[in-house]
Amino acid sequence: MIQLILTWLFSIIVFPGFFFTIALALFTQYLIRKWSGRFQKRMGPTYVGPFGVLQPLYDLIKLVHVKEEVIHKYCMPGLAKLFGLIGIAAAISVIVFYPLSPFRVICDFDYFIFIYMVSIWIPLATILMSLSMPGPYTSIGVSRFLTLITLVEPAYFASLIVPMIIISENNKPVYSIYTTSINVINLWINPMTIIPMVLALISSIVVLQAKSLYNPFNIPEAEQEVIAGYETEFSGPVLGIARLLHDIDVTITALSIVYILLGGPYPFSHLSIPGLVILVLKYLAVIYVSTLIKNLFGRYRLEQALYTIFKYALIPSILAAVFSTIYVVAIT
Amino acid sequence: MINEIRLDNPIQAVFYIVINFAILLVVLGAFYILLKPGSRRKTSIYLSGEGEEVISFKSITPSTLNLYWFFIKRFAKKIYEHLVNTIHTGNLMDWVEFMVSWYGLLIIASILTTIIYMFMYKG
Amino acid sequence: MLRQLAFDFTGLTVPLIATFAFILPLLSKIARNRLFPAIYALIISVIIVVATTTIYVEVSSSGKPIVYAFGGWPPPIGIAYEIDGFNAILGFYAGWIILLITLFSIWYNNELDEPEWYYTLLLGFNAGLLGCFYTGDVFNLFVMLEVLSISIYGLVSYHKNNPVSLEAAFKYAIIGATATTIYFIGLIIIYGWYSSLNMAHILEINIEIYEKHLVKGETGWESVIMASTLAVSLALWVFTFKSGLFPNHFWIPDVYCEAPTPVSALLPSLSEIMGVYIVVRFLYTIFPAASPIGFMYRKLVLSILLILGFIGGVIGALMMFIQRDVKRILGYSSISHIGLMFMILSIGAFSNDDNVLRIAFTALLTHIIAHGLSKVLLFSSIEVFIKSSGSKIMDDMRGVGRKYPLVSLALIIGFLNLAGVIPLIGFFSKLLMYQAYMSIGQVLPALGIIIISALSIPGYAKPIYSIVFSTPVSEFKYLNIKWFKYYLLILTISLFILGVVFISIYSILDNIVYDSLTTHGLMKYLHAFEETVYKLRGGL
Numbered sequence: 001m002i003q004l005i006l007t008w009l010f011s012i013i014v015f016p017g018f019f020f021t022i023a024l025a026l027f028t029q030y031l032i033r034k035w036s037g038r039f040q041k042r043m044g045p046t047y048v049g050p051f052g053v054l055q056p057l058y059d060l061i062k063l064v065h066v067k068e069e070v071i072h073k074y075c076m077p078g079l080a081k082l083f084g085l086i087g088i089a090a091a092i093s094v095i096v097f098y099p100l101s102p103f104r105v106i107c108d109f110d111y112f113i114f115i116y117m118v119s120i121w122i123p124l125a126t127i128l129m130s131l132s133m134p135g136p137y138t139s140i141g142v143s144r145f146l147t148l149i150t151l152v153e154p155a156y157f158a159s160l161i162v163p164m165i166i167i168s169e170n171n172k173p174v175y176s177i178y179t180t181s182i183n184v185i186n187l188w189i190n191p192m193t194i195i196p197m198v199l200a201l202i203s204s205i206v207v208l209q210a211k212s213l214y215n216p217f218n219i220p221e222a223e224q225e226v227i228a229g230y231e232t233e234f235s236g237p238v239l240g241i242a243r244l245l246h247d248i249d250v251t252i253t254a255l256s257i258v259y260i261l262l263g264g265p266y267p268f269s270h271l272s273i274p275g276l277v278i279l280v281l282k283y284l285a286v287i288y289v290s291t292l293i294k295n296l297f298g299r300y301r302l303e304q305a306l307y308t309i310f311k312y313a314l315i316p317s318i319l320a321a322v323f324s325t326i327y328v329v330a331i332t
Numbered sequence: 333m334i335n336e337i338r339l340d341n342p343i344q345a346v347f348y349i350v351i352n353f354a355i356l357l358v359v360l361g362a363f364y365i366l367l368k369p370g371s372r373r374k375t376s377i378y379l380s381g382e383g384e385e386v387i388s389f390k391s392i393t394p395s396t397l398n399l400y401w402f403f404i405k406r407f408a409k410k411i412y413e414h415l416v417n418t419i420h421t422g423n424l425m426d427w428v429e430f431m432v433s434w435y436g437l438l439i440i441a442s443i444l445t446t447i448i449y450m451f452m453y454k455g
Numbered sequence: 456m457l458r459q460l461a462f463d464f465t466g467l468t469v470p471l472i473a474t475f476a477f478i479l480p481l482l483s484k485i486a487r488n489r490l491f492p493a494i495y496a497l498i499i500s501v502i503i504v505v506a507t508t509t510i511y512v513e514v515s516s517s518g519k520p521i522v523y524a525f526g527g528w529p530p531p532i533g534i535a536y537e538i539d540g541f542n543a544i545l546g547f548y549a550g551w552i553i554l555l556i557t558l559f560s561i562w563y564n565n566e567l568d569e570p571e572w573y574y575t576l577l578l579g580f581n582a583g584l585l586g587c588f589y590t591g592d593v594f595n596l597f598v599m600l601e602v603l604s605i606s607i608y609g610l611v612s613y614h615k616n617n618p619v620s621l622e623a624a625f626k627y628a629i630i631g632a633t634a635t636t637i638y639f640i641g642l643i644i645i646y647g648w649y650s651s652l653n654m655a656h657i658l659e660i661n662i663e664i665y666e667k668h669l670v671k672g673e674t675g676w677e678s679v680i681m682a683s684t685l686a687v688s689l690a691l692w693v694f695t696f697k698s699g700l701f702p703n704h705f706w707i708p709d710v711y712c713e714a715p716t717p718v719s720a721l722l723p724s725l726s727e728i729m730g731v732y733i734v735v736r737f738l739y740t741i742f743p744a745a746s747p748i749g750f751m752y753r754k755l756v757l758s759i760l761l762i763l764g765f766i767g768g769v770i771g772a773l774m775m776f777i778q779r780d781v782k783r784i785l786g787y788s789s790i791s792h793i794g795l796m797f798m799i800l801s802i803g804a805f806s807n808d809d810n811v812l813r814i815a816f817t818a819l820l821t822h823i824i825a826h827g828l829s830k831v832l833l834f835s836s837i838e839v840f841i842k843s844s845g846s847k848i849m850d851d852m853r854g855v856g857r858k859y860p861l862v863s864l865a866l867i868i869g870f871l872n873l874a875g876v877i878p879l880i881g882f883f884s885k886l887l888m889y890q891a892y893m894s895i896g897q898v899l900p901a902l903g904i905i906i907i908s909a910l911s912i913p914g915y916a917k918p919i920y921s922i923v924f925s926t927p928v929s930e931f932k933y934l935n936i937k938w939f940k941y942y943l944l945i946l947t948i949s950l951f952i953l954g955v956v957f958i959s960i961y962s963i964l965d966n967i968v969y970d971s972l973t974t975h976g977l978m979k980y981l982h983a984f985e986e987t988v989y990k991l992r993g994g995l
Binding site for chain 2: 003004007008009012013017018061064065066067068069070071072073074077081085086088089090092093094096102103104105106107108109110112113117134135136137138139140143144146147150173232233236237241301302303306307
């Protein structure tokens, strides 16, 4: 009993909870900045820490601790920070569903709990955080962000549910992240299920790009139009928390793609060397593809972005879900 | 050292997630209080460098009608034209058309069922 | 002892409320105090709460339905009220919501120019509502439906000097009166074939015909198929109008906008739920899968209800984006949620397995409770803002929430509950809906539910943005809301508490659904009816 509680607290606070997720999020930010720098023939972060790895951490501490907080008379900074911290807590608290964590909770339909924490709390926290520091540019940025999120979240849900439909036919517990990540490797080998999986993967990469608001989807912070969109009135600790929330969102989405669609370390086990290497390689591949797309594209107008998400994320994922349902009906 | 908890009901799992949520909020709050900045400075709202007198509308934040402009006027323009001008006109006669179509559909369904039963089990 | 008390309350409640409603105008003429009708209605509401709670506790603990035959006449000849688990819990929920609405009306009292007529109509509505929930006789349902409808038409047009309210009530009343007449035609058809108007008796005849004749495919039974399908069609049209499903939803935005705010709060939590309840009764209790409509019609109609529920959900969510008036946004939100309720209750189109029906109806009951509480909380907090700013248009209310932090918190929590965020009870209803559809392998309805949920969020963000977070548009006067903030605080905390203890609420609701809407429950319903008939006929 005591051992259970200790493992639980360790999983939430150290690995893969609070410290590990924040470290991974900051490292992901470093990778994206360094690779983007290399694409653009610049150095990227170089001076702080070996190869500049500690740059995001120093940026976070600078924003939260060193910089002065600047507010105006209509701001509610305490509320903004509270919402930001709620968003970060919501994102990290579902990490116990993954096979990565030593303390795991596995049940039927835990995928929906994951979706509701990550897809509803994180955008809501971002929106409420930026509405607490109001202004004309902020409001326009928030409305653009909200319009984008309305189309992106169903696509995210649909693209990750594709392997679960097929796997839940024969494996218990059904619609669970753990079961799916153990068995999804079989779907990539079977030639009849490759088409829905490829459609789901394409859709999820577009969703990752849209959720993380990187080019071509960096519309809410379109600098020429709305100054900095929903981040206009952020400064000091609120900006630090907002950027941390954004990075954690990217990390959790990428981790979910790696585990649910790509299979995580399987076919090798978690604690073996080939398993860890494959896991790290898959994660780096997903982040690399995202950085590549970020540097290749300019910025879309909002209706172009909505059409792109509709055509390349929502329709393929719904088609993939329909194909996998047909496959399941045909098999039984 | 792997502790797996297998539950049969997702409602029980929500309990664990809520406890995680609470623990993390406490930890995050503690870190924020440790690292919080010392000073706070008040300025004016950012309006591209102008003061508040540039705004001639009643309030600095825009009206609610401007909020989803791209969605309503560009992306889903045809859907909204159809919704506002054809379906939700406010005219009782247009509504009654829709309602009577649903009524007719139900009556047709029941008559069709009877006829199909008659022909399926003839004799 | 509890059983005897619950039995007495079953027969006593509705006539008592109606009597008290009718003598209120006379008593208030004698009392001549503005607050007298309000306190009177409050006392009656407390009596209603006690009565419905007793009935609920008795039915859920003993598991046996209560059958009350009025005047001692045995049921197919006389009128009987039959209360099984499903309407016991809905009656319990209705009693508490009636109490909340009465408290809200008391706070709203200054705007009512003739309070005695308002409270008379409100008590008349309560009588009609509890009669509709508890009745076991389809003709008595028609009578109670008329009582409820007339009260609502009066309540909606209460501010009679406002021409827009009269127009809204008039549009609702014209089609509503036509609808109840159409239901009456359906009743004529039922009586013409079945010679009985009692729900359990019709169920018994249905099961007998299905098992003895229709499964073998005998000819000569087309008349029963014609009669039952036509009657169900007519009844379905009427009750989808009452609850606001897609093509019959046009009255909702106008009525919500122009009715007095407590009446706008009463509609989504009670009146539309009555429509949903009757549809469930018709399609799952009186005419279940083993009945003459089960041949082809029932699956067809349930699939159509699923599609209409989805379209209604999407239309409600999309129309929320373009509204200027805050009460209309809540009206379109109701259309969206009623669409969701119809999506989950149409699960009989795919499977009749009892385990699936248990999850689906638990989801429906949870959604009814979560949605009703949220709407009462939202209308209550919005009324504070409307009074303080003097307008219903969101652009004129910008920034008023900054003066009332507690009420703004209640507003935000109310909208978050409708969106379904995790510790609140609104999340669990959506979780159970996904679970019900996923366990039978239907992905498309689950995708439909998540599309509707995602499309509603920008609509909910509009009032939150304009009321709570915008910069103020003028100097609003500060209204002293005295005891009303405790009311809002208790409602907000109850949303959290219901979410946190949901695991025990789930087992209670699951048992209730098992005892009433599954095959086992139907047998109990029939058995209680037959026992009462046997006793009342003197053992023959």
